[in-house]
Amino acid sequence: MNDALAAWAAPRITAFEEALLGTFPDALPATLREACIYPLQTGGKRVRPLLTLAACESVGGDWRVALPAAVAVELLHTYSLVHDDLPCMDDDDVRRGRPTVHVRYGENVAVLVGDALLTESFAVLAGAGYAPSLAMKLVTELARAGGAQGMIAGQAFDIGMGGPVRELDPLVRLHRLKTGALIRCAVRMGGLCGGATDLGALDAYGDAVGLAFQVHDDVLDADQDADEGGPPSFVKLLGVDATRLAAIAHAERASTAIAGLANADALRALARFTVERSI
Amino acid sequence: MNDALAAWAAPRITAFEEALLGTFPDALPATLREACIYPLQTGGKRVRPLLTLAACESVGGDWRVALPAAVAVELLHTYSLVHDDLPCMDDDDVRRGRPTVHVRYGENVAVLVGDALLTESFAVLAGAGYAPSLAMKLVTELARAGGAQGMIAGQAFDIGMGGPVRELDPLVRLHRLKTGALIRCAVRMGGLCGGATDLGALDAYGDAVGLAFQVHDDVLDADQDADEGGPPSFVKLLGVDATRLAAIAHAERASTAIAGLANADALRALARFTVERSI
Numbered sequence: 001m002n003d004a005l006a007a008w009a010a011p012r013i014t015a016f017e018e019a020l021l022g023t024f025p026d027a028l029p030a031t032l033r034e035a036c037i038y039p040l041q042t043g044g045k046r047v048r049p050l051l052t053l054a055a056c057e058s059v060g061g062d063w064r065v066a067l068p069a070a071v072a073v074e075l076l077h078t079y080s081l082v083h084d085d086l087p088c089m090d091d092d093d094v095r096r097g098r099p100t101v102h103v104r105y106g107e108n109v110a111v112l113v114g115d116a117l118l119t120e121s122f123a124v125l126a127g128a129g130y131a132p133s134l135a136m137k138l139v140t141e142l143a144r145a146g147g148a149q150g151m152i153a154g155q156a157f158d159i160g161m162g163g164p165v166r167e168l169d170p171l172v173r174l175h176r177l178k179t180g181a182l183i184r185c186a187v188r189m190g191g192l193c194g195g196a197t198d199l200g201a202l203d204a205y206g207d208a209v210g211l212a213f214q215v216h217d218d219v220l221d222a223d224q225d226a227d228e229g230g231p232p233s234f235v236k237l238l239g240v241d242a243t244r245l246a247a248i249a250h251a252e253r254a255s256t257a258i259a260g261l262a263n264a265d266a267l268r269a270l271a272r273f274t275v276e277r278s279i
Numbered sequence: 280m281n282d283a284l285a286a287w288a289a290p291r292i293t294a295f296e297e298a299l300l301g302t303f304p305d306a307l308p309a310t311l312r313e314a315c316i317y318p319l320q321t322g323g324k325r326v327r328p329l330l331t332l333a334a335c336e337s338v339g340g341d342w343r344v345a346l347p348a349a350v351a352v353e354l355l356h357t358y359s360l361v362h363d364d365l366p367c368m369d370d371d372d373v374r375r376g377r378p379t380v381h382v383r384y385g386e387n388v389a390v391l392v393g394d395a396l397l398t399e400s401f402a403v404l405a406g407a408g409y410a411p412s413l414a415m416k417l418v419t420e421l422a423r424a425g426g427a428q429g430m431i432a433g434q435a436f437d438i439g440m441g442g443p444v445r446e447l448d449p450l451v452r453l454h455r456l457k458t459g460a461l462i463r464c465a466v467r468m469g470g471l472c473g474g475a476t477d478l479g480a481l482d483a484y485g486d487a488v489g490l491a492f493q494v495h496d497d498v499l500d501a502d503q504d505a506d507e508g509g510p511p512s513f514v515k516l517l518g519v520d521a522t523r524l525a526a527i528a529h530a531e532r533a534s535t536a537i538a539g540l541a542n543a544d545a546l547r548a549l550a551r552f553t554v555e556r557s558i
Contacts, residue, residue: 148306
């Protein structure tokens with residue numbers, strides 16, 4: 001992150017982490033609560049919640065209003081990682097340098113933890129004190145982005161349910177669903193919390209920044225994916241240089257989309273960050 | 280079911296099944312949609328949705344208003360079965376005479392199907408056209424009953440996260456959470472859809488009928504559970520005769536709780552049914 005973005009992000013991250021780790025105060029038994037909080041303490045970049053807060057500000061809202069929405073997005077994102085890491089899915093033992101939930105607590109607990117995080121994402125929206133009409137819009141957005149027309153559809157394509165993914169268009173569709181839908185949702189929810197009635201610009205931004213994020217991820221993963229046997233990727237289809245250019249093009253498309261918004265500096269900086277980050 | 284209950288239930292079950300199987304019209308890819316619908320086509324008793332519709336009518340409401348709530352409850356119930364059947368949980372290959380989802384479609388698909396059913400349960404409430412304030416109450420009820428202070432807590436105790444369950448009180452707590460929370464929620468949501476402002480009687484009914492249901496399940500399972508190695512059960516702790524009596528006592532407690540409601544015949548018949556059924 002550049003200095004201006006880091007300075008903007010610092011107080012927001014602090015407030016967000018506090019809100020996020022305050023979920024599950026009443027989980028039973030205490031060991032379940034511990035296991036639910038474990039994957040939330042990642043030291044991650046928190047890109048999605050920052051997008052929610054920045055989108056809220058971009059339409060003139062107070063970012064504090066969007067905090068519960070940001071927490072809900074991160075809970076849903078984290079559940080998807082916990083289930084995605086399971087032995088029957090990607091079978092990953094390590095995430096961000098720590099044992100994954102099923103390695104640390106057992107596979108059955110990891111299934112429950114994912115289920116709990118997903119359920120809680122909706123509980124947070126319902127319990128945030130939002131006006132009911134706003135809360136319902138947010139629940140609708142999150143359920144659509146996370147559901148069988150969104151993220152879960154992307155996971156289904158990723159595990160081969162729609163057949164092998166060998167060309168660019170199906171790969172773009174896969175990522176628009178698997179990672180893009182929730183990133184776009186994060187942006188849209190921020191706009192709704194900020195009182196936006198027209199989500200057109202934020203929608204275009206969210207779509208573009210979601211693709212920029214994923215395409216840049218493929219660049220970062222290029223070294224590990226050198227073998228032909230790994231999952232399909234933009235680098236394998238386009239080569240690393242063209243993939244890098246594509247990521248930048250998507251990020252610039254994102255910035256262009258929000259040119260008309262009043263207070264879009266943070267959104268612009270986040271778009272740049274998605275294609276400049278090294279992790 | 281006795282004749283009066285069966286006659287009451289028939290048109291409601293028909294409408295309910297149609298609404299339930301109409302979920303996931305837009306799931307991607309088509310194979311995911313098929314896998315999501317598979318566990319919903321169970322030929323099951325549909326006790327929870329019938330409780331929702333009956334509770335709505337008991338407070339003077341039209342059962343059609345409660346249909347989306349009944350669908351949401353059944354979606355959440357079904358997700359819990361799909362995940363509960365997984366090899367890392369109960370490892371069940373057969374449910375109601377058919378291969379379980381992971382046997383039929385693979386373990387990774389079963390994880391996704393459960394996630395999709397859970398997500399969709401909230402989408403259904405948000406998209407039902409309820410007044411936003413009612414919709415938010417329903418989302419809150421469902422998330423609480425299904426979450427880490429409800430059903431998932433019950434699952435956690437069931438897989439031993441709270442230590443071994445060897446006595447009556449912990450076993451009652453386990454079942455109040457694992458099956459009782461959602462049954463009570465089904466009743467409460469019906470009451471809310473019917474416009475009830477005081478849920479006290481329905482709440483007491485839901486708690487009692489939930490225990491009646493589970494205790495009677497233990498009676499039905501008594502033959503299979505004859506070995507000492509199986510899960511803890513009321514029959515093992517109390518013996519089969521005392522367990523049968525306890526189930527009847529809970530069902531009668533349920534009926535007593537709703538003595539003051541206007542139109543409680545169906546709820547009373549359902550309480551009786553929970554302890555007279557043979558499956």
